[in-house]
Ligand code: DI6
């Protein structure tokens with residue numbers, strides 16, 4: 001009897017991004033078949049059963065199909081915006097100066113605390129829609145603008161609500177250790193106690209955190225404080241991620257690796273020892289060229305060392321109001337190539353397979369392989385490099401999430 005599928009996409013060129021195939025894992029005369037929201041077949045038409053049956057057949061007319069894009073590092077949910085701070089920076093103030101003067105993250109915290117969950121959702125939706133409009137099918141969203149149990153919970157719950165409002169997979173990360181709130185009166189250790197003893201257990205109990213992140217930096221938390229947060233996360237069985245070595249080298253990459261983090265993110269100032277530790281631990285390097293560009297960072301992440309030591313590299317928007325108000329993963333790829341000299345294959349893998357790996361979701365999405373969710377982006381392009389080379393142009397033809 002003929003095999004039955006829900007949908008077949010044929011006459012397509014596939015960039016499967018499979019890890020076991022070279023470069024982008026291209027299949028020229030490709031077919032994808034889906035059943036119950038999952039990929040049942042992704043390969044060459046010559047290997048596809050000729051008598052296959054489907055409820056729906058879609059002729060892709062030679063278009064390219066890639067895995068649906070994964071934005072594995074965003075702070076999508078927040079109150080207000082920081083356009084005013086941007087103006088101050090244009091007059092000469094630095095990101096760190098503004099943060100130390102009580103602006104920066106803390107001003108977004110005030111706006112976020114003042115917003116209801118419905119307002120947070122409404123504010124984030126246009127940003128989410130911009131990402132979805134470019135083929136994003138999975139997004140990670142962090143808390144970190146609440147900095148108390150009530151508001152961190154509200155932020156994460158807004159993130160989950162976004163996943164119900166749109167056809168997109170949402171992963172949440174608890175980032176209570178993002179900045180010191182004003183009421184902590186400069187006592188970082190006491191605040192970290194609150195994060196470990198109250199905030200983290202509360203969001204974990206409510207099922208609102210898929211991972212735990214922290215900001216390890218001079219203007220944020222030390223290695224010792226970060227390690228305490230990680231210890232608490234591990235005790236609850238939650239995977240970890242880290243904002244590491246963004247503005248200075250405090251050994252964040254090595255600390256993340258020591259705790260077997262899924263990813264260490266930013267990494268502009270990471271040294272070779274940190275890279276080696278990440279390679280050993282299998283920790284993904286999440287590179288965030290939007291933040292690098294927006295705060296006019298000049299030290300680049302050690303891309304050649306990541307390559308040399310076999311560290312997997314992902315790319316993400318870091319969408320946030322202060323250092324990366326970016327809602328385009330296509331532009332993040334262009335920046336990854338232009339600013340960090342990543343190759344076309346590295347950029348595309350960075351927003352698909354490696355993004356999924358950085359979220360611990362490689363078994364579910366990120367490549368075109370049977371068994372994974374049928375998350376696809378179908379593009380009006382002649383070759384994959386076009387996705388990366390153009391700036392501010394969106395060639396998305398159709399997006400498919402879980403087979404639909
Ligand atoms: N690193 C960043 O680039 C963002 N957070 C972080 O830990 C900045 C967040 C902000 O400025 O609001």
Ligand code: FE
Pocket residue numbers: 073074075243318320
């Ligand atoms: Fe970030």
